[in-house]
């Protein structure tokens with residue numbers, strides 16, 4: 001058997017109980033480097049809880065989460081970010097009153113210590129990095145615009161950009177296209193495919209057309225466990241997946 005350090009992320013026998021109710025129930029889940037993975041499943045299946053466990057927002061009752069071979073279950077949320085895990089929640093949390101540039105600048109990783117933070121200057125290197133990320137999220141012509149004036153989709157991209165600027169190796173995205181127009185969804189699918197060329201991405205999603213357009217491996221969660229895994233095309237033929245989710 002290969003060691004689980006071969007995976008970027010190796011989750012084994014993970015369980016979390018809320019007053020005796022197991023939202024995640026003995027789940028094992030593995031991801032490779034530069035993999036784009038979508039997690040689907042019915043309401044209450046445990047998808048958001050899984051992301052909460054990976055980023056340290058919720059603590060596991062049992063089991064292990066190894067990221068690049070390091071155990072995350074006892075690490076602080078801050079440390080997990082520092083190790084290279086970025087998390088985007090459902091609602092964008094950008095600074096509406098600041099410009100796009102200032103939002104990205106505020107997320108640029110500063111010196112690790114107090115002195116690093118004090119000595120921080122918005123120099124050429126930072127500006128170049130901000131421009132690079134802005135191009136990736138297609139907001140390079142909006143750098144001086146107030147973030148509050150962006151469309152809903154653009155706000156979601158800005159928040160993704162605020163994570164990208166920290167250069168995470170694993171990006172966790174909870175329903176990134178909720179509330180987006182069709183054209184914004186198509187653009188987001190392209191954006192996520194590009195992002196996943198240099199890092200791994202986990203996307204929770206309910207929009208099956210969007211999931212299909214991403215094209216990666218899909219994991220189906222049900223009652224805190226993995227029900228099935230594979231391509232969306234294969235899962236659409238899977239009786240168990242149709243019964244608990246796709247057929248509804």
Ligand SMILES: Nc1ncnc2c1ncn2[C@@H]1O[C@H](COP(=O)(O)OP(=O)(O)OP(=O)(O)O)[C@@H](O)[C@H]1O
Pocket residue numbers: 018023041042043044045046047048049050
């Ligand atoms: N902090 C908590 N305390 C108690 N129960 C919780 C807590 N967090 C989640 N749960 C329960 O765990 C179950 C899984 O919730 P979770 O939000 O992870 O599901 P989900 O698959 O993301 O669903 P949805 O698609 O509706 O977002 C639900 O029954 C939920 O009520």
